[in-house]
Amino acid sequence: QVQLVESGGGLVQAGDSLRLSCAASGRFFSNYAMGWFRQTPGKEREFVAAISGSGSTTSYADSVKGRFTISRDNAKTTVYLHMNSLKPEDTAVYSCAAARGSTTSIKTRGFEYSYWGQGTQVTVSS
Secondary structure, eight states, X not given: OOEEEEEOOEEEETTOOEEEEEEEXXXXXXXXXXXXXXXXXXXXXXXXXXXXXXXXXXXXXTTTTXXXXXXXXXXXXXXXXXXXXXXXXXXXXXXXXXXXXXXXXXXOSGGGOOEEOOOEEEEEEO
C-alpha cells in the first residue's frame, strides 16, 4: 500500500515557476513508477509527466515538454514536478500517482496506476 500527498500548488502569474512535491509512504519506493496528471472541470484527466523507479527514464506530454521537469529523490520517497514558464492553460488540479513496476519502466496512462494522491490546485493567471 502506498499513500501519496501532494503539496506546492498555488496561484501564480503567467511566466512564473512552481514546484510540486509528492511525498510517498510505504516500502520499496524505487520499485514504483511515478506520474503526474492534471484535470480541469469538465475535461478528462491528462497525462503530464512520468518517471521510472530509478529516475533514469522520463516522459512528458507535448504540451509541457521543455517547460516541466519531473524528478525524484528515492531517499526521501518524494517525486517532484518543476514547472517553468507557466501558462493559463496549465491551470488544473495536479495529482501524482504510483504504479508498481520495474525500476526502468514508465507508465503514461492513468489506468496503469494503482495509487493516487488527493491533488493540489495550480492556478495560473494571465
